[in-house]
Amino acid sequence: MASDDNNSIPLASSDRSPVPTPAQGTEPAPVPGQEMTMGQHMVDKSAAMVQTLTPVKQICQHACTFALYSDDMNRQIETHHYISRLTQDFLQCAVYDSDDKKARLIGVEYVISDRLFEDLPPEEQKLWHSHAYEIKSALWVNPRVPEMIGKPELKNLAKTYGKFWCTWQVDRGDRLPLGAPALMMSPQGVNLGKIDPELIKKRDDKYNISTEAIRGSRVEIEEPEWINPQADYWKQHGKGFAVDIVPTEMKLKTPFP
Template sequence: MESETKQSVYHSATYHAAGEAIMSFKPINEIHQHLCAFHVYSSDHSRHVEAHHYCKHLSKDFHQCVIYDSDDPNARLIGIEYIVSEKIFKSLPPEEKKFWHSHKYEVESGLLQLAPKSLVPGAATDIAEQPAMLELHQTYGKTIHTWAIDVYPDLPLGPPNLMMSYIGDGQGPPAEMVQARDAASGQDTAAKRELRKGYLSSYERVEAADEWAKTGRGVEFVVKEVPLKK
């Protein structure tokens, strides 16, 4: 059994080494930002998910991110997020805006953090993340999770889910989730909240975002079979 295990590890290492030698990873290699936050299901605000975003800035007004459930080597790929500036968000059609959420509260509350494990925890991290937080404070995101890991931990079953964020205190995530994230990353969400009061400017989110706050209604993607177009 031990011999079989060693052989399996050897073949795995050989496979990866051979792949890296002949394949291109250009889009992946362009990822330059790791953000950690929490998402809530658009249709069920009792369900919260820790989300690690790995992002590439296509322009100063548009970012694209792949999302994992952690920053471990075997992390599960659970979704994507597109991030746009206020200028682009305001230009979207009314029907499109309902899919988007603001980042104002995420940044101000300290829930959105930069690179929880790749930087030295504490003051160094707080200083390093200020430019990113200043930029993200006035942005808007469209997030779709393709894997509902809180219901189906083993496989990405079911339709995708639209995800939202928070716009005020008392909306989540549960304190124990934040405490677990802080313990794992060596950071302090509450301290970040106080620190950011000193450098974030006053900003009011665009009302057309976070539509659920006005309507009390969320969005679900429902499977519908239709005739094939030929």
């Protein structure tokens, strides 16, 4: 995809390259393509009857929250995480831009316990974000789940770390997933980490909730005793991370005997 022409622009995860298609606007761009045919619907329904779809059926929670681009934290998006649990220490999330039937899959987030995070190499830890503020401030909510039911899980999530790669920059108006994945960061209670109140109001209106009221109900959730400063790296160092796609020499395959 990337050219080896020195004058070409690499496919980057920034907001400058590749060029948005179409240019950024206020309304979501429609996904290109024709509506599904009756035959395609029949194939899908038939396959669903005989296939187990086991990994998808492990999804057990829906969370709505917000995320910021690591290289430009002025860009903020609402995200919908569909969560499956592999162990007590490891969750994996398919991330969508909404919760409706035509939601676009925009990325993946991995969530690990503080115990697993402490064992990561320092360079790897820089790519992860903490969840304590996101939980305590009620930016992370489980739509339609009563707080008293979800609170035990929230107490555990407040001590976790996440790594979220966005593969489809829908906020730019992109009609298709373009370029490299973008590393995302979690909301924080300082400077660039704060979420636009209009985004929060839009989410609250949709679900008929009050983030402010929920925040008050989470006062008793304990802050983690230790949040590793390698996480949320931008808070200490003012630097984010972006991925560029550049040409590279291929590794030649060793012939089979």
